Each structure stands twice: as structure tokens, then as C-alpha cells.
Amino acid sequence: MPEPLQSKTPRRGQERYVAPPDETPLQATDSLDETAPPASLWGDAWRQLRTRPLFLISSALILLVITVAVAPGLFTDQGPRDCDLANTMQGPRAGHPLGFTQLGCDIYARVIYGARPSVLVGVLATLGTVLIGGTVGALAGFFGGRLDSLLSRVADIFFAIPLILGAIVLMQVSEGRTSLTVAMVLTVFGWPQVARIMRGAVLEVRQAEFITASRALGSSSMSTMLRHAIPNALSPVIVIATVSLGIYIATEATLSFLGIGLHPSIVSWGGDISAAQNQLRVAPQVLLYPAAALSLTVLSFIMLGDAVRDALDPKGRKR
Amino acid sequence: MSHAVPAGSDRPGWVQRTDRDDTQPLLDVRDLHVTFRSNGRDVPAVQGASLTVYPGQTVAVVGESGSGKSTSAMAVMGLLPGTGRVTSGQILFEGKDIARAGQREMMALRGKSIGLVPQDPMSNLNPVWTIGYQVREALIANGVASGAAAKRRAAELLEEAGLADAERRTKQYPHEFSGGMRQRTLIAIGLAARPRLLIADEPTSALDVTVQRQILDHLDGLTRELGTAVLLITHDLGLAAERAEHIVVMYKGRVAESGPALEVLQDPQHPYTKRLVQAAPSLSSRRITSAVRSEVLERAERAAEEAHARVEAADGVHAPVADTGHDVIRVENLTKVFTLRGSGVRGEQLKAVDDVSFSVRRGTTMAIVGESGSGKSTVAQMVLNLLPITSGRVLFDGVDLTKLDKRQRFDFRRRVQPIFQNPYGSLDPTYSIYRSIEEPLRVHKVGDAKSREARVRDLLDKVSLPTSTMRRFPNELSGGQRQRVAIARALALQPEVLVCDEAVSALDVLVQAQILTLLNDLQAQLGLSYLFITHDLGVVRQIADDVCVMQKGRLVEAATTDEVFANPRQAYTRQLLDAIPGGSIALGA
Numbered sequence: 001m002p003e004p005l006q007s008k009t010p011r012r013g014q015e016r017y018v019a020p021p022d023e024t025p026l027q028a029t030d031s032l033d034e035t036a037p038p039a040s041l042w043g044d045a046w047r048q049l050r051t052r053p054l055f056l057i058s059s060a061l062i063l064l065v066i067t068v069a070v071a072p073g074l075f076t077d078q079g080p081r082d083c084d085l086a087n088t089m090q091g092p093r094a095g096h097p098l099g100f101t102q103l104g105c106d107i108y109a110r111v112i113y114g115a116r117p118s119v120l121v122g123v124l125a126t127l128g129t130v131l132i133g134g135t136v137g138a139l140a141g142f143f144g145g146r147l148d149s150l151l152s153r154v155a156d157i158f159f160a161i162p163l164i165l166g167a168i169v170l171m172q173v174s175e176g177r178t179s180l181t182v183a184m185v186l187t188v189f190g191w192p193q194v195a196r197i198m199r200g201a202v203l204e205v206r207q208a209e210f211i212t213a214s215r216a217l218g219s220s221s222m223s224t225m226l227r228h229a230i231p232n233a234l235s236p237v238i239v240i241a242t243v244s245l246g247i248y249i250a251t252e253a254t255l256s257f258l259g260i261g262l263h264p265s266i267v268s269w270g271g272d273i274s275a276a277q278n279q280l281r282v283a284p285q286v287l288l289y290p291a292a293a294l295s296l297t298v299l300s301f302i303m304l305g306d307a308v309r310d311a312l313d314p315k316g317r318k319r
Numbered sequence: 320m321s322h323a324v325p326a327g328s329d330r331p332g333w334v335q336r337t338d339r340d341d342t343q344p345l346l347d348v349r350d351l352h353v354t355f356r357s358n359g360r361d362v363p364a365v366q367g368a369s370l371t372v373y374p375g376q377t378v379a380v381v382g383e384s385g386s387g388k389s390t391s392a393m394a395v396m397g398l399l400p401g402t403g404r405v406t407s408g409q410i411l412f413e414g415k416d417i418a419r420a421g422q423r424e425m426m427a428l429r430g431k432s433i434g435l436v437p438q439d440p441m442s443n444l445n446p447v448w449t450i451g452y453q454v455r456e457a458l459i460a461n462g463v464a465s466g467a468a469a470k471r472r473a474a475e476l477l478e479e480a481g482l483a484d485a486e487r488r489t490k491q492y493p494h495e496f497s498g499g500m501r502q503r504t505l506i507a508i509g510l511a512a513r514p515r516l517l518i519a520d521e522p523t524s525a526l527d528v529t530v531q532r533q534i535l536d537h538l539d540g541l542t543r544e545l546g547t548a549v550l551l552i553t554h555d556l557g558l559a560a561e562r563a564e565h566i567v568v569m570y571k572g573r574v575a576e577s578g579p580a581l582e583v584l585q586d587p588q589h590p591y592t593k594r595l596v597q598a599a600p601s602l603s604s605r606r607i608t609s610a611v612r613s614e615v616l617e618r619a620e621r622a623a624e625e626a627h628a629r630v631e632a633a634d635g636v637h638a639p640v641a642d643t644g645h646d647v648i649r650v651e652n653l654t655k656v657f658t659l660r661g662s663g664v665r666g667e668q669l670k671a672v673d674d675v676s677f678s679v680r681r682g683t684t685m686a687i688v689g690e691s692g693s694g695k696s697t698v699a700q701m702v703l704n705l706l707p708i709t710s711g712r713v714l715f716d717g718v719d720l721t722k723l724d725k726r727q728r729f730d731f732r733r734r735v736q737p738i739f740q741n742p743y744g745s746l747d748p749t750y751s752i753y754r755s756i757e758e759p760l761r762v763h764k765v766g767d768a769k770s771r772e773a774r775v776r777d778l779l780d781k782v783s784l785p786t787s788t789m790r791r792f793p794n795e796l797s798g799g800q801r802q803r804v805a806i807a808r809a810l811a812l813q814p815e816v817l818v819c820d821e822a823v824s825a826l827d828v829l830v831q832a833q834i835l836t837l838l839n840d841l842q843a844q845l846g847l848s849y850l851f852i853t854h855d856l857g858v859v860r861q862i863a864d865d866v867c868v869m870q871k872g873r874l875v876e877a878a879t880t881d882e883v884f885a886n887p888r889q890a891y892t893r894q895l896l897d898a899i900p901g902g903s904i905a906l907g908a
Contacts, residue, residue: 015371015577015578016577016578016579016582016583017369017574017576017577017578018575018576018588018589019573019574019575019576019589040749040751040792041748041749041792041794042749044794208744208747209739209740209741209744209745210744210745210746210747212705212737212739213737213739213745213805213808214747214758215705216703216705216732216736216737217732217736217758217759217762217763218728218729218732218733218762218763219762223762228747231747231749232747232748232749
């Protein structure tokens with residue numbers, strides 16, 4: 001029992017003080033600020049992104065790469081296969097700013113035309129991994145139990161196979177070796193990563209009271225998952241997808257370099273780097289330009305991923 | 320106040336400081352300003368706070384979240400988080416201004432002269448070290464003791480903080496401790512170096528009331544014995560009045576009123592303090608009333624008939640199987656057994672709810688009160704039909720919930736809606752307020768887009784939020800506003816029963832009072848029945864007609880609220896009532 005108050009005779013100390021009421025005007029309890037602009041989760045993230053130099057630079061670069069990939073004709077009137085052995089290893093000259101390869105092809109034109117297959121592989125592989133990995137991860141995370149065990153083990157099996165090793169084997173048995181084939185192979189070995197992240201995010205969201213509230217409304221599990229769990233679990237997946245897009249482009253280049261990626265008849269950065277390695281000492285520029293284009297593209301996607309992660313950081317959003 | 324010389328005062332760490340001058344303030348904060356930098360702007364958190372603590376005195380700083388009470392305390396410790404800094408004013412500790420003291424200087428003061436008992440006992444102990452190690456750390460860091468002496472001293476300190484069998488306890492890890500035991504450990508650490516001033520930042524707000532009382536009693540005795548002054552930071556006016564000689568009421572970074580505890584409480588002058596005294600649930604003594612009970616009951620019956628008609632029009636097969644009279648919900652011998660994971664193939668059994676029976680009368684509020692682990696939330700989950708029942712049954716309007724088919728269960732959802740505790744978790748952050756409130760209507764296919772919008776407007780109006788709220792998102796709203804949105808959403812389907820699981824526990828006192836009044840008005844207007852789950856007996860008194868007291872899964876006592884408060888029959892109920900902070904304080908007229 002605490003002593004009754006009366007026994008605590010205040011000796012000295014805190015003077016009785018009352019602030020003049022007008023100095024701290026009382027607000028209506030818990031009134032709403034009606035002047036502030038509405039801010040959705042994505043709207044907030046966008047507003048934050050807009051001011052980030054990291055985001056502005058990387059998205060400008062990505063936009064450029066995509067434009068090049070969609071319409072290479074805008075950037076050069078040379079064809080990547082208009083080669084003339086008379087130009088072998090010649091230096092830059094008017095209309096051919098980067099010089100020529102061993103086969104006398106215009107390097108600038110090849111760099112420009114090499115963008116499309118790379119970007120295509122990156123985009124398709126990302127779409128594939130997000131769709132498959134996202135679905136599997138969401139189902140495993142939301143329903144849990146045996147379904148989770150089953151799906152997680154399947155994902156583990158694919159996760160255990162090294163990407164490059166698996167790709168080497170699959171690409172060797174495949175016929176076409178177009179951008180689509182490479183993207184499919186990358187998807188087969190890339191989806192478990194997205195699945196893991198999606199599963200983790202959904203597991204976390206599943207604890208939230210709005211999920212219980214949705215069940216208490218009578219919504220089915222499926223619709224609760226689609227309407228509430230997945231939208232709230234998307235941010236980490238978006239971040240990983242952006243970063244992976246860059247990584248898939250790099251992987252495609254690696255495979256092409258090894259001669260098991262895109263068919264040699266397709267102009268690609270990886271193929272050009274591979275072809276240029278023999279003359280690295282005599283003519284480093286032949287290797288340098290496609291390699292620089294590749295690095296810049298991959299870097300932009302990774303930077304974009306970083307910027308998006310900062311903007312979507314849940315810690316920054318709590319008030 | 321005479322300081323008894325504690326036994327063992329010759330040991331290291333016992334420094335008697337009776338020789339110091341007691342008439343000079345120990346801590347004198349003068350016109351303190353603290354700002355935080357956010358998005359390139361300076362945001363003031365404390366604007367001219369002043370307070371004085373004399374040696375051996377307990378001073379409480381009271382205020383709601385955002386009032387600057389914790390920020391002021393952290394400024395005294397020199398531990399302002401993030402971008403916070405003191406922009407002007409003085410913090411005089413033993414006559415010396417420490418507002419702008421360097422790291423080294425503050426480090427020497429912390430622990431040794433100013434101790435801290437932090438708020439959250441769960442996260443303030445490092446889970447990878449033993450309890451003993453963490454107490455020793457405090458002793459060694461402050462140069463009080465080292466080696467074997469520190470080991471011995473750590474055990475003594477824990478014993479002194481009220482932990483039985485302290486010697487053995489020093490070898491245990493935090494996860495083996497309950498919340499109350501961890502808080503005792505933190506108190507032992509805070510007092511390890513015998514500081515002159517102990518800052519206790521909401522030391523018990525994460526604990527059950529009965530535990531809170533034990534801990535505070537112990538802290539009181541201990542600091543009195545040692546002559547330590549205490550700066551108690553709390554949101555609970557009742558608790559502040561009971562524990563402190565002086566109170567400082569803070570509002571929006573300023574001191575609204577300060578003075579001797581009893582005087583401030585019985586004769587509040589500042590309008591904010593007046594409001595606070597009125598709203599404090601621990602101090603109020605009556606149920607909020609707004610309409611004649613019989614009228615409410617009448618409305619409830621009418622609401623029930625309408626609901627019947629609605630449901631019957633929907634599928635035509637919904638005959639009640641039992642006549643439950645005025646009871647809208649009747650719970651009979653409800654039991655829930657959980658099988659704990661990770662304990663062998665069979666699994667250990669935990670009886671979370673054990674043979675509980677009660678009923679909710681139409682148009683009234685039934686409160687289930689209990690401490691953590693009492694099974695009260697599990698009961699709510701089963702009444703909401705979100706958790707399978709192990710045995711017993713729940714009758715809703717005479718229909719056994721376990722016997723509902725899918726279609727009937729969907730209809731049942733319309734008639735009973737939940738409101739949850741966490742205002743930050745109960746609304747989907749990706750949904751606008753409009754979508755959140757409209758969702759129930761959409762799921763149950765009520766009306767067309769246009770009529771649904773009209774309904775959402777009407778609902779927002781009912782919970783006194785402006786229509787412009789519709790376009791906003793949950794993260795823009797305060798906790799109380801979100802809770803009002805959650806209520807609007809729950810009311811969308813015109814339910815008869817709301818199950819409120821700790822619906823006001825996370826809110827500031829004034830907001831809490833506002834929400835309780837709103838709930839009460841809505842009950843009178845719409846004839847709702849509430850099942851109100853709470854740990855706070857003060858809230859029970861404000862809103863409930865009947866109470867069930869639960870302890871460890873069992874129903875201990877059930878009666879009308881007046882009866883329970885006036886004449887508690889069980890020892891446990893009496894214990895709970897006694898533990899309401901400030902419950903014994905008589906307020907002036």
C-alpha cells in the first residue's frame with residue numbers, strides 16, 4: 001500500500017504555477033488537419049523519390065537505355081552487321097565515333113544494337129521471377145502449414161542449384177537460344193529468391209489486425225490475401241525485382257560471353273565482349289565500349305533499386 | 320523524512336550523501352527548448368519547460384504523447400535521440416549547467432549521478448547476456464565495484480530490487496524473466512551506482528496493474544530509503560498523483576501547470592489540466608450516461624428485428640433454435656485448449672479458456688476484464704467465430720455459432736463486428752479511408768457505388784470526422800482518428816454487436832475519453848451491444864454495465880459494474896481494484 005497522500009507534506013520545491021491559458025491555446029481534442037494533402041503509401045514514396053539525385057540519375061540512364069533498346073535506329077544509321085574487312089581495327093573517324101572491330105564492324109552501332117536483347121532478357125526474366133516467385137511466396141506465407149513446407153522445399157531445391165551451372169546445362173539442350181529462351185532459363189533458377197522475400201513479407205503482414213478484420217468481415221482467405229496481404233508485401237519485392245533486373249542483364253552477358261547465352265547471330269554486349277577478348281592488348285577499346293554500356297545499365301538498375309528501397313522503407317513511414 | 324541507514328553501508332557503493340545541502344535544488348530545468356530537425360526544418364518538441372527537483376523528492380511529469388515529457392527527461396540525461404538538440408535554456412544539476420555538457424562529462428554523470436529506468440522491460444535488456452552480467456556491467460562502468468565484489472554486489476542489488484533467490488537469478492537470461500522481474504532488474508541497474516536522481520520513464524506502463532503496483536511500491540520504498548530523488552515520467556494522472564509530491568503537467572512542449580500533487584489534482588486551474596482530471600479513467604467514478612437505459616434497450620430490440628428481417632430476406636432460413644430472451648450473446652461453458660508447438664510429438668496442452676459462461680444483454684455493455692494471459696482476448700476471438708471452440712458453445716441470438724453453415728456464417732459476420740486494439744494495425748495502410756469503410760459494404764454486396772458513398776459519408780459523420788477524411792490514408796491520421804475510422808467501418812453493416820478488444824488501450828487519456836463517449840453515444844443511438852475486452856478497470860467503470868473478471872482462463876467474478884466496484888466478492892477482484900492508480904484519491908468538487 002502506498003502511503004496516503006496527506007503524509008507526503010511537500011516541503012519545498014515546485015512552486016504552484018499555472019501557464020496563462022492563451023499562451024498554449026487548447027485545441028479541440030484530436031482534431032484533423034484538413035489542409036494537408038492526402039498521402040497514399042505510393043504517393044509518399046513518389047514524393048520522396050522525386051527529390052533524390054540517386055533516383056533521378058539512375059532513372060534517366062534507364063530511360064536512355066530503354067529508348068536505345070526500343071528504337072536503335074534513332075541513334076545510328078549504321079547497321080551492326082554492315083561490316084567491311086577493309087576497316088579492320090581502325091580508329092574513330094567521322095560517322096564512326098568509336099572505331100571498328102576486327103571484322104570491320106562499327107563499334108558504336110554494335111553497342112547501340114546490343115541493348116535490345118539485354119534489356120529484353122532482363123525485363124522478361126524479372127517478370128517471370130516476380131510472377132512465379134511472388135505467387136508461390138504469397139501462397140506459402142499466407143496459408144502456411146503443409147502448403148508452406150511443400151512450396152518452401154521446392155524453392156530450396158531450385159535455390160540449391162547455382163544459377164550459372166544450371167543455365168549452362170539448360171542452355172546446351174535448348175534449341176533456339178533467343179532472348180526468350182535465356183529469360184526462361186533465368187526464371188527457372190531465379191524465382192526462389194523472390195518467393196522467399198514474398199513469403200517473409202506476407203508472413204509479417206499476416207499478423208496485422210487488418211487481416212483479422214478482413215476475415216471478420218466474411219471475406220474469403222483468397223480475397224483477403226489478394227486485397228490486403230499482397231499489396232502490403234509488395235515493397236520489398238519491388239526493390240528486389242529492380243535490383244535483379246540489372247543482375248539478370250549481367251548474367252545474360254556472362255552466358256553470352258561463355259558462348260551459351262544468346263545465339264551468336266544476335267548482336268549482344270556479352271557476345272561482343274567475348275569476341276573482343278582476343279585483341280584486348282592491341283585494341284582494348286573494342287572490349288571497353290560494350291563492357292561500359294553493360295556496367296552502366298546494370299549499375300543504373302541497382303541504383304534505382306537502392307533509391308526505391310529508401311523511399312519505401314517502412315521505418316521512415318511511421319509517425 | 321529520516322533516512323534509515325541501510326544495512327551493509329560499509330560496502331562499496333553505499334555512499335551516504337546526507338551531508339549534502341538539502342535546501343538547494345538537485346535538478347533545476349529552466350526554460351528548456353529542444354528541437355528536432357526533420358526534412359530540413361526545425362520542429363520544436365519542448366518550448367520553455369521549467370521544473371525543479373529537490374533531493375529525495377519525487378516529481379512527476381504528466382502529459383500525453385507528443386507533450387514533450389520524455390524529450391525533456393532525455394535532455395536531462397543528455398540522450399536526445401536522432402537530430403534532437405537543446406537550443407536554449409539551462410539544465411542545472413547540483414548547480415552546474417549540463418545542457419551543453421560534452422560527451423565525456425555526461426558519461427561521468429550518467430549512471431553515477433543520474434540513473435535511468437527505461438519504459439520497455441522487454442527490449443531494454445540484452446537477450447544474449449545473463450541478468451547478473453548486465454547488472455555487473457552497470458557497476459563496473461561506473462567504477463563502483465569490479466571482479467568478485469561486483470558479482471556479490473549484483474546479487475545484492477537484485478535482492479534489494481525485490482527479486483527472490485537473487486543469487487541464482489543472476490545466472491538466468493532475460494527470456495526466463497517475466498515483465499515484472501525484468502523491470503525489477505532495470506530498477507536494480509538504474510540504482511546500481513546509487514545515483515542522486517533517478518529518471519523513471521513510464522517504468523510500468525507495459526505491465527499489468529497488480530504488478531505495476533508492486534513495482535512502484537518497491538521503487539517508492541527503495542528510493543525513500545536511499546534518499547534518491549525521482550523524476551517520474553507518466554501519462555497517467557492518477558499514478559502521478561499517488562506517487563509524486565509534485566506534479567508538472569506538460570502540454571504541447573510547454574508546462575501547463577505545476578505544483579503540489581494534491582493541490583493540482585483537486586483544484587486544477589489550467590483548462591488543459593481540468594480536462595485531464597475529468598478524463599482520467601482511474602479517477603472518474605461513474606459510467607458515461609447519455610440516454611435512458613430503457614430507450615437504449617428498446618432501440619436494441621428494434622435493431623435486432625431489423626437485422627432478422629434483413630437476414631431472412633436474404634436466405635429465408637434463419638430460425639432461432641433457443642429463446643435467449645434479452646440476451647444477444649450467451650456463452651456456455653466455453654473452453655479453449657491450445658496445443659503448444661515444439662514440445663514433443665503430442666504437444667503440451669494449454670487451457671487458455673476454462674469453462675467460461677456469461678451472457679450479454681441486448682443494448683448493454685459487458686466488459687471482460689483481466690490481466691495478460693487471462694484468456695480474455697481468446698474469448699473475444701471465439702465469440703467473433705475467428706477461432707475454433709474446443710468445447711462449450713456460443714449462442715448468438717439463440718443460434719449456436721458452431722452449427723452455422725458457410726452462408727449463415729457470412730450473415731453472422733454482418734451482425735457482429737470487431738474493433739481492435741492497435742489503431743496502427745487495424746487499417747490497411749494501402750487503402751484510403753473511403754475504401755476501408757466501404758470494404759464491408761462491397762464484400763457483402765450492399766447497395767451500388769453511389770449509395771455506398773452516401774453511406775460512407777454518413778458513417779464518417781457519425782464518428783465526427785469531416786468528409787474530407789475519405790481521401791486520406793491511415794498514416795496521416797492520429798491513433799484516435801484511426802480508431803474512429805475503425806468504428807465507422809465496423810458500423811458500416813449495421814451490426815448489433817461490437818466486440819471491442821482493448822479498443823482504447825493504446826490511446827491518450829483525452830482521446831480515450833472521447834472515443835468512450837462516442838461509443839456510448841452510438842450505443843444509445845443505434846441500440847448496439849458491446850462486448851468490451853480490457854485490462855483497465857477505470858475504463859470498465861466508464862463504459863460497462865456488467866463485468867466479468869477473468870484470471871488464468873477462469874471466470875472469477877461476474878456481476879453488474881456497480882456491484883463489483885462497491886462490493887467485490889473475490890480477493891483477486893479486490894486486488895485489481897486496489898491496484899488502480901490514484902483510485903483512493905478523493906477529488907475536490
